Amino acid sequence: MPLVDMPLSQLTSYEGCNPRPDDFDVYWRQALEEMRSTDPRVELVPADYQMPFAECYHLYFTGVNGARIHAKYARPKTSTGPHPAVLQFHGYKGCSGDWSEIMLYPAMGYSIAWLDVRGQGGLSEDTGGVIGNTHRGHIIRGLYDEDPNKLFFRHVFLDTAQLAGIVMSLDEVDENRVGATGWSQGGALTIACAALEPRIRKAAPVYPFLSDYKRVWDMDLCENEYIELKTFFRYFDPQHEREEEFFTRLGYIDIQHLASRIRAEVLAGVGLQDVICPPSTQFAAFNKIRTKVKLEIFPDFGHEPLPGMGDKIVRFLSDL
Template identity: 65%
Template sequence: MPLIDMPLEELKKYEGRTPKPADFDAYWDRALAEMKAVDAQVELVKADFQVPFAECYHLYFTGVRGARVHAKYLKPLHTEGKHPAIVQFHGYTGNSGDWNDKLNYVALGFSVLSLDCRGQGGLSEDTGGVKGTTHHGHIIRGLNDHEDRLLFRDIFLDCAQLAGIAMELPEVDPGRVGAMGGSQGGGLTLACAALEPRIKKLAPIFPFLCDYRRVWEMDLAKDAYGELRTFFRNHDPQHEREEEIFERLGYIDVQHLASRIRGEVLMAVGLMDTICPPSTQFAAYNKITAEKRLEIFPDFGHDHLPGFNDKTMQFLAQL
């Protein structure tokens, strides 16, 4: 089998290259305290899209730094008692997608909450300078500022806050909430379950936002990670601050959050992935101490992994 990364046996032992800041746990404890102090002001607005077996809403809430954050919310009709829910996260620069592609889980009796990441392709605000959107450059946002200004800190908190909102909905059983997503959505699934450890089951696919230094050393700081190269070229062309920059990126490196996860994990990786290299994904997976299973696709990269969506549904349906 051709290799674009380490041999599989080395991947299974790989622990990552991006340094973990000494105050990492205090950093996230402080961030969570800020999130919990926010008055979410949850608002439901009935959507134009409706189907006979579900109600569909735009859900808005206030996140940290005052941003109004949007998610699609679909809940099943004709169910008795409280039912399970799933929070979903999308790929980098994208959005929550169409209403109809969430109806398979609604038909199973789940409420579905699908986040628009702040400042990307959906309806959520980025309040970092102007209200509205910024679309891209979110990994490097805040690298020259205080570490609390890193934008992915706020996005990770939005994910955890949305999961908490789902658990407080009167129709949802808070003990039966899952999370799922691919690429950026996979990284956010891991971050969400780390920061909201009541998440019971999670199904990340080839997670982004893991082990930035390894991406750099593999010369794969392009495509989704291209802003890392742009940042160095524009702001540190001789890499005089390289150690400082990668340590600061460690605050928003999902691998360092992974040990906080308590829910059961079903994860998928393609060993030919040149967008989110396999080693970066293993860096996170290997740090998960909860019950976990990894589905490996040797000949696939950052694309559709045949059969994994079916396995994900069967896994989450156990909720």
């Protein structure tokens, strides 16, 4: 097996190298207080897409900083009582996809909510009230500002937890039987959601993004989705005089530092040839989870479809 990172024997004990801010726990406690004080003004709008077995809606709510957030929401047409639900999160710069991609869950008797990340490819508003795609630059949005509360992904992480709470509050949903899943950025948001909403019962992240930024930098893999880190230093700190400060600030939105909060059972997928989200950055988060974790390892695969992983996730979530 070609080696692009550490040997597996080292990965399973790697603890990460990106600094954790001293006030990390206070930061997220205050962030959650802000989220809970925000009036979500939930709205369900029937979608044009409907199925004989599923009712489909555009779900809107107001997130922190006043952004109006969108998710696709589908529920089974017939249900004898509160049923399970799944939260789904998409990859970086993307959006919730076609309705047909999520119809499996209503067919199983589950509800599903698929979040559009603010400012990316879907219908959610970016901070400031602009609808649509700001495309990229989100990792470093707010990084130069002295106030870490302006970090873009702080707001996105809170959106995931707020969506979870909204779905759990719906009459048709059993709040104790909710799972979350996603790949890449969606994997990161799965971890963030399960960390910030402890009622999430099962979480299935696949090669999660947004973890151990300093490790990505040290491996000289600031390309593809992480190229923003290189761009930031070229524009704002060309001699790296504030490197430690900036990586410490990124620590507020580093999912490895949130992972220990997770109470859910976890199924995780990782390709050991991943050069976009290096395996060590993923293991930095996985190794901090204190609950039951089952790793599905694909030695010869990178940041790409992992054969059979989708089926494993469905089976994992089928007994919520």
